[in-house]
Amino acid sequence: MHEARMNNPALINAEAMKALYALKASTEKHLAARTLLLVELRASQINGCSVCVDMHARQLRKAGEKDERLFTLAAWRDAPYFTDDERAALALTEAVTKVNVSDEVWEEATRHYNEQQLAALVIAIANINVWNRLNIATRQVSGEWVGAV
Numbered sequence: 001m002h003e004a005r006m007n008n009p010a011l012i013n014a015e016a017m018k019a020l021y022a023l024k025a026s027t028e029k030h031l032a033a034r035t036l037l038l039v040e041l042r043a044s045q046i047n048g049c050s051v052c053v054d055m056h057a058r059q060l061r062k063a064g065e066k067d068e069r070l071f072t073l074a075a076w077r078d079a080p081y082f083t084d085d086e087r088a089a090l091a092l093t094e095a096v097t098k099v100n101v102s103d104e105v106w107e108e109a110t111r112h113y114n115e116q117q118l119a120a121l122v123i124a125i126a127n128i129n130v131w132n133r134l135n136i137a138t139r140q141v142s143g144e145w146v147g148a149v
Contacts, residue, residue: 030120049132050142088112
């Protein structure tokens with residue numbers, strides 16, 4: 001096991017923490033909570049952020065998410081457990097996280113989300129990518145946040 005290089009920068013910089021929480025809150029008004037958590041978990045899986053994978057999987061389970069969906073999220077394209085809306089959000093999550101958004105992925109997302117929801121979804125994806133990068137760069141340790149939240 002490794003040690004964190006430092007505390008999470010957002011914990012050190014209260015203004016940044018406030019801004020990141022405000023950014024997340026702005027998306028929660030326009031998208032289903034479970035969709036947002038799936039997006040956060042999927043981006044975190046792609047980025048290899050163990051802190052966020054742990055956190056968002058726990059949050060999904062606490063929200064009543066079924067094990068089948070948690071276990072197959074990384075393979076959502078081949079799993080029968082996700083709605084068309086969720087599939088569009090997950091495809092966009094993968095594309096934005098990998099910085100390769102094709103017209104096809106974008107157009108599919110526009111079939112399931114209006115402009116306000118799409119704006120919220122892109123902001124949510126960007127926000128979780130910020131958290132992933134903060135955690136990865138500073139080597140935050142998975143599970144240490146559990147008692148603090």
